[in-house]
Amino acid sequence: MERPELRRLALETGRAVERGDFVFLCDPEWGAAERAEFGQVAREAGGIAAKRGWLCLSTGGTSGRVRFARHDEETLGAAARGFCGHFGLERVNAVDVLPAHHVSGFMARVRCAATGGIHLPWAWKRLEAGDCPEPPSTDGWVLSLVPTQLQRLLGDADAARRGRAADWLRRFEVIFLGGGPVWPSLADAAAREGLRISLSYGMTEPAAMVTALRPGEFAEGARSCGTALPHARVELVDEETGDVYPKSRYEGRVGRVRIAGPSVFRGYLPASAGAAGPDGVLMTEDLAFLDARGGLNIAGRRDAVIITGGKKVLPGEVEAVLRSSGEFSDVAVVGVPDAEWGERVVACYPGGDPEPDWEAVGRAMHSLSGYKRPARFIPMTPWPRNAQGKVSRARLRALAAAPE
Structure with missing residues (x-):
């Protein structure tokens, strides 16, 4: 595909913003803070050659900050x-x-x-x-x-x-x-x-x-x-x-x-x-x-690994076991600070779900080592999910760590 045709495709999305030789695809649901961050990114782009990596696709990663991958x-x-x-x-x-x-x-x-x-x-x-x-x-x-x-x-x-x-x-x-x-x-x-x-x-x-x-x-x-x-x-x-x-x-x-x-x-924009x-x-x-x-x-992800009592817990492994119980429409496992263990394993699920059958959940967890089993199950309303279906683990972690 030639550059003019790809540029046309980007502009036809209605989400494209041109800044010099760069084209950015932006999230229309950004608030004032994200738009301000984008403005800073666009200004930084002025000092970068756009011959390679001129089409910038938004990728939040786990930071929650506005950033773009240059393609x-x-x-x-x-x-x-x-x-x-x-x-x-x-x-x-x-x-x-x-x-x-x-x-x-x-x-x-x-x-x-x-x-x-x-x-x-x-x-x-x-x-x-x-x-x-x-x-x-x-x-x-x-x-x-x-x-x-x-x-x-x-x-x-x-x-x-x-x-x-x-x-x-x-x-x-x-x-x-x-x-x-x-x-x-x-x-x-x-x-x-x-x-x-x-x-x-x-x-x-x-x-x-x-x-x-x-x-x-x-x-x-x-x-x-x-x-x-x-x-x-x-x-x-x-x-x-x-x-x-x-x-x-x-x-x-x-x-x-x-x-x-x-x-x-x-490469990324911003470079930081x-x-x-x-x-x-x-x-x-x-x-x-x-x-x-x-x-x-x-x-799972390296930045999501939970260290409890000196042992590593991969959230994805625990989530797969909990989903196998059939009791959750969705579930996310996070680590919250704990003075004794370093972190505690906590499972969050949508607050609008029916009350889980805890016996069924317990049977599913038999396959997990004791240190991998969640110490708490917390219903969360609203369930923090973005347009791509991804859960905001940072938000869940903050809510789960709040005083009971």
Whole structure:
């Protein structure tokens, strides 16, 4: 894809702001504080050459501060080609319900434009209400959702509307599910409905997904984030030594995820948000392991690891066990300060949920070592989730640490 066409795609989102040679895709829901931060970032951009990394995609990370990953026609083009190669798609037609300024929503536009496909934007609220768009053709259509969106479509209290949603979802060649963990009951419900699901892993810095599970693998029972796309090299690094795990020793070993390839971003704005690695290499904050099939399984984030009594607890592991109980529509595990243990393990769940069956929760937790089991369960209202379906752990941690 040439730069003029990519620039046009960005401007057509209605979310683009031009500052000199840079184009920024901005969140329309930013408040005054975020807009002020963006102003500072845009001023800093004036002193940076925009030949490479001129298209800036918003990525909040875990800091909550406004920052952008710098991309261009080369990085996004590589990601689109790798995507098509992994799924064997010559042409991408997409129904798109994700925010236009987010990497997943924008890459839907890029893939369609790069392959001569059709991009059909649709408001999520319309889809949630049962207003499903009719694609112009029946072949080769894809859809991207976050887990909570799929849960709402398949868990609609109105049986007729739920059935219509399932029938509509079965029309897609691939339904990409990312942006957060997929709990077992949701994956099982999707499999029962015969949906062609692809679980994936990615982020803004490498231009969206770098690993993905193919629908056939999902149908066979695989539940990982799949293997690397052709344009990406995904490795696990030993946290203590910094060595890359030999592939023969990957299985079951938790390591830090490192991504390399031509889709990796050019750097951050502001530069103080963090430095990019060597050109084409990204060291993430994610921890993961490989299963027997070679699929990537995300275990959590380095900055979310809880240290209690000198022992490490990966929130993702505990959350997966709690979700397996079937008692939570969502759950997040955080660490809160504790004078005796350093941190306590606390589980938060949406306050609007019915009261969990604590015996069922207790049975599920039998598989966890004692120090990994939450010391408290706290209902939270409202449940702090953003437009991409991600929970604000910083907000939950602050609320959970407040005096009882």
